[in-house]
Amino acid sequence: MELSGWGRYPRIKGQLHEPRDEAALAALLQADTPVIARGLGRSYGDSAVAAQTVSMRHFDRMIDFDPDSGQLVAEAGVSLAGIIDAFLPRGWFPSVTPGTKFVTLGGAIAADVHGKNHHSEGAFSAFTDWFDLMGADGRVIRCSRDANAELFANTFGGMGLTGIILRAAIRLRRIESGWIRQTMIPARNLDEALEAFDETMDATYCVAWIDCLGTGDNLGRSLVMTGEHARPDELPPERRARPFDTPRHRDIPFPFDLPGFVLNPYTVRAFNALYYRMGARKAGDGLVDWDSYFYPLDAVQHWNRLYGRRGFMQFQCALPLEGGDTGLRRLLEAIARSGAASFLAVLKRFGPQTGPVSFPMEGYTLALDFPMNRRSLALMPELDRITIEHGGRLYLAKDSRMSRETLRQTDPRWSEFTRMRHEAGLDRRFASAQSQRLGL
């Protein structure tokens, strides 16, 4: 069958295995071809596709919860959506969440996902106490900060290349309501946006939507949004009695592939201008339910069809604090100049780097979607070059097309990772289309 990531590019022909227990999983590791584990397929590129792909969907049981510490033990195929369904009504929420709740625990660890609170609280690894990993020989070992610490560290951001994550213990966060107190700060350009980041460093959540088609004085025009979990006394009186009741979102299906020509620089420019004006009008404080705040795109099932059958790609880089502002400016200029259509680009402030191959580094991260076409592909090497020149790196969970050379120049940490994999015999058992493309 044909498998792809969320960006629907590239599509790889291969076999999808769906083992139901550890024995069946271990048996798959006996074969000569290496395998890669796959959760809900939300990585954008080819991180979770291979000739032999192993779906972890049958490993979807919760195992234990300690209401004193908030520690949840669950199998790797359990999703954040399932965790929220079960625990939000009891006053718990994932400590770190990416922009979709349809990710599994295994995937969140493998990509060491970050959320809107990276600057204040760190990545997914910061709240993971331990996990069980099936190694190349099919044996299962428990990894934590104390036991098998090196393997533990290398697995965060290791993209499933250190073994198959079977189950994990993560710490949830106590919350008092299902609502977020959001503050919207319009920024007319990049300087204002970065200034707003500096001023909101102590906010729990902070993210900016950035209009990549703005030029000149409007370059980097953004809406900076901070958020805090609301306390019941901050809710309108009629909501205080049941603070975890939020409107249930109806899933809006996206039933067909949009023809490629619908998204062009003109329609996207018009959309972005409208979005900015509507946002600026809402400047100030407001209450937003958790689903709209963290997962606005989850409301539209299969929104990846928006980009048509050819799919799309996402460029996400991290730039260091020093010189990061210049790097961002150059990236935005290059994007605006190219006229490649991108909307809902996201800019964020990152906190310090943790872990040997985890993506985030102290500084900024910029993420933008591009429809898969010649113009976008032509732009990528230029964005890569600017990233390299400013000491930045690219996020493997989003990557579908980077070259080995770009990886070497942006993120030399992977050569040590590759050596470790070879010595431990992991490279013969675990590989994805991405790891083969990048020589990991």
Next chain:
Amino acid sequence: MSAPVLILGARSDIARACAHRFAQAGHPLVLAARDAATLEADAVDLRLRHGVTVDCVDFDATDSAGHGAFVDALDPLPAVAICAIGAMGDQLESQRDPVAAAAVFRANFEGPALILGELAQRFEARGTGTLVGISSVAGERGRASNYVYGAAKAGFTAFLSGLRNRLARSPVQVTTVLPGFVATRMTEGMDLPARLLAQPDEVANAIFRAVEKRRDVIYVRPIWRLIMAVIRALPEFVFKRTRL
């Protein structure tokens, strides 16, 4: 306190999906299957996610002599009983080996019918209850590719229909479920058309709604009603030449 639900054959994918659907609505569960200790991981998951009580009990559908004692031991008697017991077997083996064929009859007809019959007696005496039998479209007309399984399911469907007829004047509801193709362990590796292939969650949702609305016979995807109407309407001299 919501009404307790008994799920027979609780290890199957459809049964597991039903367990989650009913637990989500707050129903306490009793999961019954052979080797009940192995259901414990599912039970823990159900308790954690939905905060309901879940008990696991040993049950062997083919041990018909033990059915009475099994039902006696249920305390309280459940309000809803869902029977998801079944096994496709291997048609070629069933053709060659009468012992294998008998096992398919027992697993898909005799066992499910007798345990629901036993529960029907208790529900009728109590004056309330819902019995759900998961049968199969394979029982609507025997086909060369799986008629041993199909014949057993036909027997089960007829049994449920008769039971429903008998209990029509009592408050006890009997629901027949004809799921069509479902993505389960049973159909793993088969090349089935996606439009006709339901997910276990979909079947569980349909069963949940059917119990709420006291429906008699449900197909999970409406298209199956049409397909089966056509298959049933084919004259035998045509049907016998088909390869379905």
